[in-house]
Amino acid sequence: MERRAFVKSGAIALVTMGLSPSFLRRTAFGAELLWAPKGKTLICLFQRGAADALNMIVPHGEKAYYAMRPTIAIPRPSGLARTISPLAAVDLDGFFGLHPALAPLKPLYDRGLLAPVHAVGSPSATRSHFDAQDYMETGTPDVKGTADGWLNRYLAVKGTCDECKTSPFRAVSLTQQTPRILEGPNETVAMNSLSEFTVRAAGSQADRLEALYRTGSTDLVHGTGAEMFDAVKMLKAANPRQYPPRNGAEYPRSQFGQRLMQIAQLLKADVGLEIAFADVGGWDTHVNQGSTSGQLAGRLDDFARSIAALVTDLGDRMGDVVILTMSEFGRMARENGNRGTDHGHAGALFVLGGGVKGGKVHGSWPGLEQEQLYEGRDLALTTDFRAVFAEVTARHLGAAKLDRIFPGFSGNEKGWLGLV
Numbered sequence: 001m002e003r004r005a006f007v008k009s010g011a012i013a014l015v016t017m018g019l020s021p022s023f024l025r026r027t028a029f030g031a032e033l034l035w036a037p038k039g040k041t042l043i044c045l046f047q048r049g050a051a052d053a054l055n056m057i058v059p060h061g062e063k064a065y066y067a068m069r070p071t072i073a074i075p076r077p078s079g080l081a082r083t084i085s086p087l088a089a090v091d092l093d094g095f096f097g098l099h100p101a102l103a104p105l106k107p108l109y110d111r112g113l114l115a116p117v118h119a120v121g122s123p124s125a126t127r128s129h130f131d132a133q134d135y136m137e138t139g140t141p142d143v144k145g146t147a148d149g150w151l152n153r154y155l156a157v158k159g160t161c162d163e164c165k166t167s168p169f170r171a172v173s174l175t176q177q178t179p180r181i182l183e184g185p186n187e188t189v190a191m192n193s194l195s196e197f198t199v200r201a202a203g204s205q206a207d208r209l210e211a212l213y214r215t216g217s218t219d220l221v222h223g224t225g226a227e228m229f230d231a232v233k234m235l236k237a238a239n240p241r242q243y244p245p246r247n248g249a250e251y252p253r254s255q256f257g258q259r260l261m262q263i264a265q266l267l268k269a270d271v272g273l274e275i276a277f278a279d280v281g282g283w284d285t286h287v288n289q290g291s292t293s294g295q296l297a298g299r300l301d302d303f304a305r306s307i308a309a310l311v312t313d314l315g316d317r318m319g320d321v322v323i324l325t326m327s328e329f330g331r332m333a334r335e336n337g338n339r340g341t342d343h344g345h346a347g348a349l350f351v352l353g354g355g356v357k358g359g360k361v362h363g364s365w366p367g368l369e370q371e372q373l374y375e376g377r378d379l380a381l382t383t384d385f386r387a388v389f390a391e392v393t394a395r396h397l398g399a400a401k402l403d404r405i406f407p408g409f410s411g412n413e414k415g416w417l418g419l420v
Contacts, residue, residue, distance in 0.1 A: 040320050040397050043263060043276045043310075044151065044181065046137075047303070047327035049283030050129065052341050053348035053379060054333065055296060056102065057116050057361065061095035064368035068334040072291045072341070074099055087292050092116070096361045100292050101300035104308035108352060112359040113311065113318065115351045115419050119363050120383040121329050125375075127343035129284070132328035137181035139386060139406045148184030150405055151275055154393055155186035157401045167272030168231040174259040174278045182277060189231070194240055194262050197232065240265035249313035250305075256280040257306040264313045267321070274397075283327060287338040311352065319354035322396045322420065324389070330379050333368055345378035349388065351419050355396060362417045387411045388419065395420035 059065050060076045077083075077091035084090050089097030090106050096118070098106060108114040124141040126132050135141040139150030155171055173179050173190040182188045191197040243265045251257040259278045266273045282299045289296050307325075311318055330347030346366075352358070366372050366380040374380040386409045393399045394413075402409075 039274060040322070041267060041274055041276065042392065042397055043278075043321060043323045045260075045307070045323065045325045046133075046179070046181075046277070046279035047283050047325060048129075048133065048279050048281045049285075049327070050132075050329050050331055050343060051283040051299075051327040051347065052285060052289065052296060053118065053327075053330040053344075053346065055289070055291075056099055056300065057092075057118050057348045058089040058097045058099060059095065059118075059365070059368065060089045060091070060097050062368050064370075065333075068368065070335070071339050072289050072335045074291060092361060095365075099297065099300050101297045102304045104304040105350070108308065108311060109359060113352055113354065113356060115356050115358040115360065115362055116348060117351065117362045117383060117388060117417065117419070118348045119346045119366055119379055119381060120349055120388060121346045121381050121385055123381060123384055125345075127329065127345075129328060129343075134180060136326060136328055136385060137179065139389065140408060141386075143408070149179070149181035150389065151181045151277070152184030152186050152188065153405045154397070154399055155184075155188070155275070157399050157404055168234065169266065169271040169273055171275040172263075172266060172273060172277070174262055174276070179277055179279065182275075188275075193258070194235070194265065197235055235271065238269040238271050240269035240271070243268040245309065245313045247312050247315050249309040251309040251313075252302050252305050254302050254306070256302055257309065260306045260310045261313070264310055267314065267317060285331070286336070286340040286342060289335070289340040307350075307352070318352075322351065322353035322356060322392055324392055325350045326385065332377055333373055333379055334377065345374045346381040347379075349385075351388070351392065353396070353420075355420055357418055357420065362419060383417065384409070384411060384415075387415050388417065391416040391419055 054065065055072065055074055058074045060074070066073050075088040077089050077097055078085055084103050084106065086100045088100060090100055090103050091097045092109060105114055122132060122135050122141045124132065124135050134144070137149050138146040140146040151171065168187065168189060171182060171188040173182055173188065174193070175190050176192055178188060178190045240262070245251060245261060251261040256278065263276045263278065266276070280303065285296050288294060307323065310323070314321060326349050327347050329343065329345060331341035331344040333344065336342050364382040366382050368379070370376065372380060386406045390402050390406055390409070390411060393405060394402060399405060
């Protein structure tokens, strides 16, 4: 039996023996893992359900936008450029603005830390959530047979530190199970929360089981079990939860907000975190989407306040951190009969960090007139999401073998947006 094949069944076996490791993972911890405490960190945040790009980064200078969305469009900013109103778009450059619920991100834009990207997404024509998420997480649009995620493939190539030690926490997902983007042969950890990453057993019972798993280290079962106990002990010794939010950061009490707080705690604990991942649902707004208030506004409020708190909390550490957001596709340019929006094509994302060239909206705007729409109904795609992901991976993390991370993608540096 291959070692990585054992871990999945081995974890189940541990549960049946009275232990409950509250993390799910695809592979065992291996000696080839890199620990880069002085390297760079990439935090990927997935908005699952297809976030409405046009009400997130509002083209308030586009007349057709208001014609197509008579009840859900975000009103134009007020005449005072620096006035932020909860009832109007937050102006960025005279043409684009943020949904008012995203107002906590405006100071980051003004500081040059935030780079919105519009009309970006997958060249695939699919409007299936399942397929589009799979394509974005594997980095191979319209190829369903890809076995691993692009972040897992990144782990196999050059990292951010040439003299690194081993760490089981190089790639961590704050999710119930391993996301598609991190699936593959390279070692990752998925956990619901820091408090649940433990081996639960009463005192002497845990000691006896640890001794059992350490007996005969050449055996596959024993070796893997010992590594699990080592990982639990390592995190317990580092004690990330001892690091409260700093610099006045206030995280929302939502699951998403608390998971971003825990990512910050892992970074401050210096456990070798290089890749972090979290996701948040609720973006499929077919009915009663709302405008400046309502369903979408509520999701954006949590999203913005959580990210703003993370940036505030990390402070100077943001010089070595990039946050990359993504969603599988955008939504239809016209609102539907239920005051919502149906599945669309191109979307929008954010790139944030100390090394990011923010303070401007990136990407080529295709327009919203009838002849400019994709298939006569959607925002047209002008930037392939792989161009953004490749640029961030290369310029921030230092990866060189991009053809291995994004197989089949012919985009090169000339097609990058200059985000990092």
